[in-house]
Amino acid sequence: MSILNVLEYPDPILKQVSEEVIxxxxxLEIFLKDFIETLNSHKYCVGLAAPxxxxxxxxxxxxxxxxxxPHPNNGLLVLINPKILEASNFKIVREGCLSIPxxxxxxxxxxxxKVKFQNxxxxxxxxxxxxxxxxxxxxxxxxLDGILFLDRITLPSSNLFRRKQF
Amino acid sequence: xxxxxxxxAIFVLGTxxxxxxxxIGKALFELGANINDSSxxxxxxxxxxxxxISAAPNYTVEKIQSxxxxxxxxxxxxxxxxxxxxxxxxxxxxxxxxxxxxxxxxADKPGIVYQVTNLLAKNSINIxxxxxxxxxxxxxxxxxxxxxxxxxxDVDTRKLGDDLNKLAxxxxxxxxxxxxxxxxx
Numbered sequence: 001m002s003i004l005n006v007l008e009y010p011d012p013i014l015k016q017v018s019e020e021v022i023x024x025x026x027x028l029e030i031f032l033k034d035f036i037e038t039l040n041s042h043k044y045c046v047g048l049a050a051p052x053x054x055x056x057x058x059x060x061x062x063x064x065x066x067x068x069x070p071h072p073n074n075g076l077l078v079l080i081n082p083k084i085l086e087a088s089n090f091k092i093v094r095e096g097c098l099s100i101p102x103x104x105x106x107x108x109x110x111x112x113x114k115v116k117f118q119n120x121x122x123x124x125x126x127x128x129x130x131x132x133x134x135x136x137x138x139x140x141x142x143x144l145d146g147i148l149f150l151d152r153i154t155l156p157s158s159n160l161f162r163r164k165q166f
Numbered sequence: 167x168x169x170x171x172x173x174x175a176i177f178v179l180g181t182x183x184x185x186x187x188x189x190i191g192k193a194l195f196e197l198g199a200n201i202n203d204s205s206x207x208x209x210x211x212x213x214x215x216x217x218x219i220s221a222a223p224n225y226t227v228e229k230i231q232s233x234x235x236x237x238x239x240x241x242x243x244x245x246x247x248x249x250x251x252x253x254x255x256x257x258x259x260x261x262x263x264x265x266x267x268x269x270x271x272x273a274d275k276p277g278i279v280y281q282v283t284n285l286l287a288k289n290s291i292n293i294x295x296x297x298x299x300x301x302x303x304x305x306x307x308x309x310x311x312x313x314x315x316x317x318x319x320d321v322d323t324r325k326l327g328d329d330l331n332k333l334a335x336x337x338x339x340x341x342x343x344x345x346x347x348x349x350x351x
Contacts, residue, residue, distance in 0.1 A: 044350045068319055069264075069347050094265040095349040104348050132349065139351045 004038040004053035006098045014099055015146040018049075018056045021080050024122035032078060032120065036061055042098060044068055047136040049143030052099050058082065060140035064133050071132035079117035082141050085126075086114040093135055095149055107152040109135045171220040173202075173250040174230055180243035182213040189237040194219060197233040207297075213243075218250070263316040264323070265346045266291065268330070272339025274300055274309035281337065282311065285329055292316045309339070317345060 007013055021028065031050075039048040039061045046067050050059040058081045064073030087110035096104040113134040115127050129137065139149065178190060187206065194201060199221040206215040221230070227247045234245045270282065279298060286293060295314040302308040317323065323345050334341035 042350070046349060047351045067347055067350075071347070092267075093346055093349065095351055097351050132347065135349055136351055139349065 001033050001037050003041045004034050006038070006042075006048075006052050007054055008098075009100050009148060009150070011099075013051060013054055013056065014143070014148060016051065016056055017146050018051050018058045018144040021057050021059060021118070024080075024118075024120065028080075029120065031055060031057075032059070032061075035059065036063075036076065036078070039063055040066065042066075045098060046132070047140045048098070049140040051143050051146075058144045060137070060144065062133060062136050062140065064136065067132060072130065073133050074127065074129065077127075077133075077137075078120060079115065079127075079137070079140075080119065080122075082115050082117040082137065082144070084110075084113050084115050084138065084141060086112075087138070088112045089130075092154060095135070095139055097139070097149055099143075100148065100150065105149055105153045107149050108154055109138050111135070113137060115141075170223050172223050172225050173252075173255050174199075174219050174221070174225075174227065175248045175250055175254075176215075176217045176219060176230065177246040177248075178213070178215040178217075178234075178243055180213055180241055182208050182211050183241060186213050186237075186241060186243070187215070189241065190215065190217075190234075193233045193237055197225075197230065198222070199225065199230065199233075218255070263318045263321075263348075265344075265348050266313075266315045266317045267344045267346075268311070268313040268315070269342045270309070270311040270313075270334075270339055272309060272337065274307040275337065278309055278311065278337060278339065281333055282313070282330075282341075285326075285333060286313075286315055289321050289326055290318055291321065291326075 035048065035050065035053065038053060039045060040063065044066055046064050047060065047062045050057045060079050060082055062077040062079070064071050065075060089111040090108050091111050092106050093109050094104050094106050111134055112130050115137055116124065117127070118124055199219045202218045202220055204215065204217040227249055230247045231245065237243060238245055268282065270278065283293060293313060293315045298309065298311045300307050300309050327343065330341050330343050
């Protein structure tokens with residue numbers, strides 16, 4: 001097992017679209033061990049996407065148990081080929097990313113989602129989740145499409161005060 | 167990348183008009199300075215901009231002020247330049263706390279900003295963004311406030327919420343607040 005190096009923007013890999021996982025074989029299992037170890041090695045970090053460690057496959061890991069404060073969660077989740085089927089209850093939340101160090105920003109995320117994914121064995125599953133876990137899944141799923149939170153920054157204060165000139 | 171630089175904060179204020187930002191950008195570009203961070207807003211009809219710039223070590227406050235001579239004359243702007251010490255360049259944020267967003271609205275009355283921000287200061291909460299607007303009928307003006315702050319992880323957030331609710335009742339305004347852990351992803 002080893003901790004993998006996390007790529008930082010502007011590394012061009014972070015803007016690429018990842019490939020579907022087709023082979024659920026031992027090489028996947030070996031990668032996942034290092035991938036999860038890498039996630040858990042970063043204090044308070046609650047999610048990681050495979051392209052962040054230079055592997056352009058549609059794999060994310062979520063671990064809300066690592067958050068500073070307790071949040072409802074499903075423990076360690078490994079979602080392969082995740083697809084968000086439903087998203088609702090949007091809210092402005094703040095996030096930071098290992099690949100964009102020293103910067104956090106406000107983004108709009110759904111606080112309720114339904115996600116379809118495959119597990120380690122390749123079985124298709126569905127998960128409905130809310131709040132912090134839903135937020136983390138959306139951030140990591142974005143990585144699989146080369147989308148960073150820099151693509152989604154919102155400025156709530158200007159939204160609130162935007163008005164007609166008179 | 168790591169060559170020594172001088173850092174300056176520049177404050178620009180004046181009546182708003184089209185092209186101010188472009189003129190400021192041009193002056194700094196021609197000066198050979200780099201705009202690191204900047205923020206600009208319009209308050210009333212006043213243009214207000216704050217910039218953090220970096221330049222070669224031989225740049226002084228006077229040299230930067232002189233680069234703005236044309237634009238200040240042309241547009242009647244006030245430009246103030248201040249040289250920064252090293253510890254003022256990057257924000258120290260060792261432990262990101264929780265994000266606190268407060269929206270307030272209600273009939274205007276004296277002391278809204280003071281009472282809300284005083285409550286936060288007493289709880290060691292650092293305000294990172296604040297905007298207010300006063301609008302509506304002059305006889306019955308409405309006040310809106312939007313505030314973002316960093317709440318240290320050891321603050322009793324339940325008590326803070328109770329205190330904000332009490333304050334809202336005293337001031338007879340609506341206060342909505344949200345406390346969020348900043349997601350490390």
